[in-house]
Amino acid sequence: IFSGNVVEMCPVGALTAKSFRFMGRPWELKRTPSVCGNCAVGCNVLVDVRVDKVQRQYSRTNDDIDDGWLCDRGRWDLAAFNSPERLRTPLVRRGGQLQPTTWDDALTLVGQRLAEIARHSGPQAVGGIGSTHTTNEEAYLFQKLLRTGIGTNNVDHWHGSFPDQRDGDLPWVWTGSIAGLDRASHIVLLGADPYERQPIVDLRIRKAIRAGAQLIVVTSEPLRLDRLATSVIRYQPGQTGIVARALRALIASEPHPLPPLLRGEGGPEAFSALPPDAGGPEGDAAALAGQAGVELEALRALVRTLVGARAATLLYDERATREPSGANLAADALAVALLTGNFGQPGAGAGPLLGAVNSLGARDMGLLPDLLPGYVGVGDEAGRGRLAREWGGAEPPAMPGLGYAAMLAGGVKALYVMGADPAHHVDPAALEHFDFLVVQDLFLTETAQRADVVLPAVAYAEKDGSFTNTERCVQAVRRAMIPLPGARADWEILGGVARALGLRWSYRGPSDVLAEIGRVVPIYAGLTRRALGARGLRWPIMLAQDEDGAIRLAGSDHLTWDMLQQGVSNSPPLATGDAAPAGSPPLAGEGQGERS
Ligand code: SF4
Numbered sequence: 272i273f274s275g276n277v278v279e280m281c282p283v284g285a286l287t288a289k290s291f292r293f294m295g296r297p298w299e300l301k302r303t304p305s306v307c308g309n310c311a312v313g314c315n316v317l318v319d320v321r322v323d324k325v326q327r328q329y330s331r332t333n334d335d336i337d338d339g340w341l342c343d344r345g346r347w348d349l350a351a352f353n354s355p356e357r358l359r360t361p362l363v364r365r366g367g368q369l370q371p372t373t374w375d376d377a378l379t380l381v382g383q384r385l386a387e388i389a390r391h392s393g394p395q396a397v398g399g400i401g402s403t404h405t406t407n408e409e410a411y412l413f414q415k416l417l418r419t420g421i422g423t424n425n426v427d428h429w430h431g432s433f434p435d436q437r438d439g440d441l442p443w444v445w446t447g448s449i450a451g452l453d454r455a456s457h458i459v460l461l462g463a464d465p466y467e468r469q470p471i472v473d474l475r476i477r478k479a480i481r482a483g484a485q486l487i488v489v490t491s492e493p494l495r496l497d498r499l500a501t502s503v504i505r506y507q508p509g510q511t512g513i514v515a516r517a518l519r520a521l522i523a524s525e526p527h528p529l530p531p532l533l534r535g536e537g538g539p540e541a542f543s544a545l546p547p548d549a550g551g552p553e554g555d556a557a558a559l560a561g562q563a564g565v566e567l568e569a570l571r572a573l574v575r576t577l578v579g580a581r582a583a584t585l586l587y588d589e590r591a592t593r594e595p596s597g598a599n600l601a602a603d604a605l606a607v608a609l610l611t612g613n614f615g616q617p618g619a620g621a622g623p624l625l626g627a628v629n630s631l632g633a634r635d636m637g638l639l640p641d642l643l644p645g646y647v648g649v650g651d652e653a654g655r656g657r658l659a660r661e662w663g664g665a666e667p668p669a670m671p672g673l674g675y676a677a678m679l680a681g682g683v684k685a686l687y688v689m690g691a692d693p694a695h696h697v698d699p700a701a702l703e704h705f706d707f708l709v710v711q712d713l714f715l716t717e718t719a720q721r722a723d724v725v726l727p728a729v730a731y732a733e734k735d736g737s738f739t740n741t742e743r744c745v746q747a748v749r750r751a752m753i754p755l756p757g758a759r760a761d762w763e764i765l766g767g768v769a770r771a772l773g774l775r776w777s778y779r780g781p782s783d784v785l786a787e788i789g790r791v792v793p794i795y796a797g798l799t800r801r802a803l804g805a806r807g808l809r810w811p812i813m814l815a816q817d818e819d820g821a822i823r824l825a826g827s828d829h830l831t832w833d834m835l836q837q838g839v840s841n842s843p844p845l846a847t848g849d850a851a852p853a854g855s856p857p858l859a860g861e862g863q864g865e866r867s
Contacts, residue, residue, distance in 0.1 A: 272342050272466070272470055273340060273342055273343065273470070273474070274343060275288065275341060275342075275343045275347060276330075276340055276341065279329055279330060279341075279346075288327065288347070290326075290327065290347060291326055291327050294321070295321045295322075295326065299321050300320065300326060301319070301320045301321070301751070301752075302317045302318070302319055302320075302329075303318045303320070303732075303749050303750070303751035304316075304317055304318075304331050304749060304805065305317075305318050305731070305732065305747075305748050305749045306628075306746045306747070307328060307341065307628070308404070308628045308730070308731040308732075308738070308748070309344050309345045309348055309628065310344070310345070310468065310469055310470075310626065310627070310628060311469060311625035311627060311628060311629075311630050311631065311740055312336065312337070312449070312469050312470075312471045312740060312741060313336060313628065313738055313739075313740030313741070313744060313746055313807075314330070314336060314337035314340070314341055314345055314471055315330070315332070315333040315336060315337055315746070316328040316329065316330060316331055316341065316345065317330070317331050318732050318749075318751035318752075320732075320751050320752045323752050323753055324352075324752075325349045325352040325353060325751065326349075327347070328345060328349070329341075329346075333806055334450065335448070335450040335744070335806065336449055336450070336471070336740070336744065337471050338471075338475070338478070340474055341471070342470035342471060344470065345470075351713060351714075351730050352730050352732055352733075354714070356714055356715075357713055357727070357755055357758065358712070358713060358714060358715060358725065358727035358728075358757075358758060359755060359756065359757035359758060360727060360757045361373070361376075361377035361378075361724070361725065361726050361727060362377075362715075362722075362724070362725040363377060363380060363723065363724050363725075364722070364723045364724070369715075369720075369722070369725060374759070374767065377724055378726075378764075378768055378770070378771050380724055381709050381726075381768050381771060382768055382770070382771020382772045383771070384685065384707045384723075384724075385420075385685055385687065385709075385772065386772055386773075388684050388685040388706060388707060389421050389422065389423075389685075394421050394422035394423040394668070395423055395672070395673075396683055396684040396685060397417070397421045397423055397425065397684070397685045397686075397687070398417070398423065398425030398426065398672070398673055398682070398683035398685070398686055398687070399413060399414075399416070399417045399425065399426045399687040399688070399689065400426075400427060400428060400429075400675060400678065400679075400686065400687070400688045400689070400691050400693055401414065401427070401428045401633060401638040401689050401690070401691065402428060402629075402689050402690025402691045402761075403428060403429065403430070403627035403629050403630045403632075403633045403690075403691075404627055404629060404690050404731075405629065405633075405689060405736075406629065406632070406731070406734070406735075406736025406737055406738060406748060406761075406762070406781065407629065407632040407635065407636050407736065407737045407738065407739060407745070407785070407788065408736045408737065408784035408785055408788070409689070409690075409736065409760075409762045409765065410428075410629065410632060410633045410636035410637075410638050411636040411637070411644060411784060411787075411788055412761075412765045412766070412769075412776075412778075412784060413426070413638065413689050413761075413765060414426045414636060414638055414643075414644070415662065416765055416769055416772070416774075417687070418665075418667040418668065419662055419665035419774065420768075420769055420772040420773075420774050421772075422668060423672055424640050424641070424649050424671055424672030425640060425672035425682075425683055426637075426638055426639070426640060426672060427638060427639060427640050427673075427674045427675040427678065428633045428638040428639075428675065428691065429675060429691060429693070429696065430630065430633070430634065431589035431592035431593055431597075431601075431623065431625075432592040432593055432597055432598050432600075432601075433592065433601045434598070434599060434601060434602045442634065442635075443601040443605070443622070443623065444622050444631065444743055445586070445620065445622025445623060445742050445743065446608070446614060446615075446620035446621060446622050446829060446830040447584050447617075447618065447619060447621075447622070447742070447828070447829045447830075448743075448744075448809060448828045448829060449471075449472060449475055449742050450828065451584070451617050451618050451619075451620070451828055451829055452472075452475050452476060452478075452484070452618070453475075453479055453482060453618075454582060454617040454618030455479055455484045455583060455619070456483070456484060456485065456580050456581035456582050457484060457485045457486075457487065457576060457577070457580045457581075457582075457583035457584070458476055458479060458480075458485070458486050458583070458584050458586070459486075459487045459489060459577070459583060459584070459585040459586070460476075460486070460487070460489065460490065460494070460586055460587075461489045461490075461511060461514065461515060461585060461586065461591070461604065462489070462490055462491070462511035462514075462588055462590075462591035462594075462600075463490070463586050463588040463591070463624050464490065464492070464494050464588070465496075465586075465624060466494065466496065468588060468590070468626060469624050469741065472586075472624060472741075473496065476496065477496075480499050485501040485502075485576075486499055486500040486501060487501060487502045487503075487504070487573060488500045488502070488503045488504070489504040489506070489514060490504075490505065490506075491505065491506055491508040491509070491510065491511070492508070502569070502573070502576075504565060504566070504569045504570070504573065505565070506563040506564050506565035507563055507564035507565075509594045509595060509596060510562065510563035510564065510565070510594075510596050511587065511591035511594055511596060511597055511600060512591070512592070512594060512595075512596030512597040512598065512599060512600040512603070513559050513562050513563040513596045514559075514560075514563045514565055515587070515599075515600050515603035515604050515607065516559055516596075516599065516603050517559035517560050517563060517565070517567075517570055518570055518573065518574060518603070518607050519603045519610070520555065520556040521570055521571055521574045522574055522607065522610045522611065523610075524556055525571075556570070563596075574611070577607065577611040577613060578611050578612070580611070580613060580619075581618075582613065582616055582617065582618030583608070583611070583613040583619060584618065584619060584620050584621070585604055585607060585608050585613070585620075585621040585622075586621070586622065587600060587601075587604050587621075587622075587623055587624070588623065588624050588626075589623040589624065589625045589630065590626065592623065601623065604621045604622070605621050605622070607621065608621035614832065615829065615832045616829065617828065617829060619829070620829055620830070622742075623741070624741055625741040628731070628738050628740075629738045630741070631739045631740065631741060631743065632737070632739035632745075634646075635739055635794065635795070635810070636788070636792075640671050640673055640674050641671040641672075643655070643658060643667060644658075644788065644791060644792045645791070645792035645793050645794050645795070646794070647793075649668065649669055649670065649671055649672075650669055650671075652669075655667055655669065657791055658791055661787060661790055675693075675696075676697075679693055679696070679701065679702075680701070681701070681704055683705070684706040684707070685705060685707040685708070685709075686702075686705050686707075686708050686709070687709045687768075688708070688709065688710045688711065688712075688718055688722075689712075689728075689761060689765075690711065690712060690728065691712075691718070692712070692716040692717060692718045692719075693718055694716065694717035694718040694721070695717070699717050699718070699721065702718055702721040703721050708721060708722045708723050708724075709722060709723065709724045709725075709726065710722040710724075710725050710726070711725075711726040711728050711761060711764055712725070712726075712727075712728055713728055713729070713730060713758070726759075726764050727755075727757060727758040727759070728758060728759065728760070728761050728764060729754040729755055729758045729759065729760050731748050732750070732751040732752055733750060733753070733754040733755065733758075733760065734748070734750050734754065734760040734761075734762070734781070735747075735748060735749055735750050735780065735781045735800075736748045736762070736781045736785075737785060737800075737803060737807075739810070740807075742809065743809045743810045743826075743827075744807045744808065744809045744826065745795065745798065745803060745807050745808055745810060746803065746806070746807030747803040747804075747807065762778070762780075762781055762784065766778065781800070782799070782800040785798060785799060785803075786799050793811070794810040794811040794812065795810055795812060796811070796812050797812055797814070797824050798812055798824070807826075808824060808825070808826035809826035810827065811827050811830075811834065812824055812825070812826060812827075813825050813826075813827060
């Protein structure tokens with residue numbers, strides 16, 4: 272799955288790729304620096320376009336993420352850009368059939384029908400399902416549209432199962448970083464297979480092993496990494512959460528020295544900041560191990576290894592949190608890292624390996640029924656007030672809205688779906704019960720086939736914006752080609768729907784939206800497109816001073832104990848603006864492609 276790197280590295284061009292052979296000369300290509308949109312690693316790429324067709328993606332080395340490698344999926348899976356199946360015109364249902372229409376008619380109809388249903392049945396009769404594939408700016412605008420244009424918190428997306436977050440709690444994220452794996456003494460893969468799901472992380476783990484790290488694989492199925500592991504522990508499929516619970520129970524039941532973080536002053540408060548225990552099978556590690564079909568002694572040895580580790584990273588796949596046993600997996604994994612002292616230093620930490628390119632960005636931007644952008648609870652009055660000041664006085668509702676499953680189960684009368692295909696998760700026939708269904712997508716998906724209005728969107732190579740990868744790194748996405756005629760970027764479509772709903776948005780482009788995000792989302796504080804530079808920044812964004820005294824924005828390679836205790840959403844936003852100091856030098860051509 273890494274064979275394409277051979278073609279890219281061939282110094283004389285003797286090794287070529289079938290898909291580009293005889294398609295054009297390299298010097299005819301227009302190269303645009305951007306980010307791969309195929310998984311949550313967010314490898315840096317050069318998008319090569321010839322005659323408005325994406326020909327290939329080449330690597331753009333970022334040692335903090337990809338080390339200059341791409342997997343073949345990211346390099347070659349470009350069908351979505353060039354597919355003849357792409358939607359090129361808005362569609363409305365007339366006489367039971369989807370018929371082409373104009374953008375004006377489609378947007379007016381969407382605005383009218385959403386407003387009508389909200390007026391007659393109340394704002395709670397409308398909901399929205401957002402995407403893990405659209406940019407941060409588009410996810411932010413989507414929830415803003417629902418919260419201010421309709422007045423509902425019925426907004427969600429397809430995501431893993433994470434415990435409820437109290438106001439200010441640390442979000443359930445990877446507390447370390449990809450580059451930090453180089454500094455790890457131990458790496459534990461719990462229910463994760465990066466080779467299949469996040470391939471470049473697999474390469475980074477191999478690199479860490481060469482540097483001396485020990486790998487411990489804890490999965491229900493064999494992995495290709497097994498042969499490089501110092502220890503392999505197997506359990507029954509679907510029991511990942513029980514294994515994590517058993518590890519936590521073992522730590523609690525055996526006398527281990529408390530890690531320095533939890534000793535000394537603030538120790539009791541430190542314990543109270545530990546992830547909540549969301550219930551489930553209690554206490555007895557032996558019983559839990561029996562339930563999971565795993566050897567207790569193997570888990571006990573793992574706990575001892577973690578307690579003695581210099582810096583261990585524990586990674587689980589977000590997908591495992593959706594298993595029936597996975598509801599508390601995220602909390603237990605973080606607790607295991609904290610209680611064994613593997614937190615707050617380079618190479619240590621815990622967290623999920625996410626699946627889609629902007630899985631984390633969708634959460635950060637508040638595509639959640641109970642959390643506003645930046646993990647601020649909808650019940651947080653100060654947080655709502657901060658948004659209202661930026662949103663022209665429109666305050667989001669204080670009551671949590673309906674989640675993904677509840678909306679699809681008929682909890683709303685009108686549903687607006689952006690960049691998602693929930694027909695994969697529910698009986699597609701159930702989608703026909705909505706009074707009004709809008710779908711915004713690149714293709715006539717199963718969900719779109721049942722819609723009343725379909726709005727054609729564009730792919731990431733056709734627009735500007737930003738994605739946030741699985742390790743909290745916010746990176747700029749750049750438009751590499753002219754958008755498909757007839758289709759529009761999601762942020763533009765949302766602007767059109769906002770106008771039809773009577774909202775006065777005045778964004779000139781995604782840069783304006785990101786600047787607003789930098790003003791209202793504490794973990795993205797101060798962020799602007801320019802500040803993202805060529806390499807991006809890991810949130811929470813902070814101010815740092817250079818040796819020469821200059822102030823600049825800096826990312827956080829790993830979350831610290833202070834951040835965990837304070838809760839990242841409680842930090843005040845920085846003063847910001849276009850004059851915000853740059854995180855790293857912008858790329859040549861930065862700002863091109865912005866629409867006016
Ligand atoms: Fe793209 Fe993911 Fe492969 Fe990187 S690992 S090239 S982001 S698909």
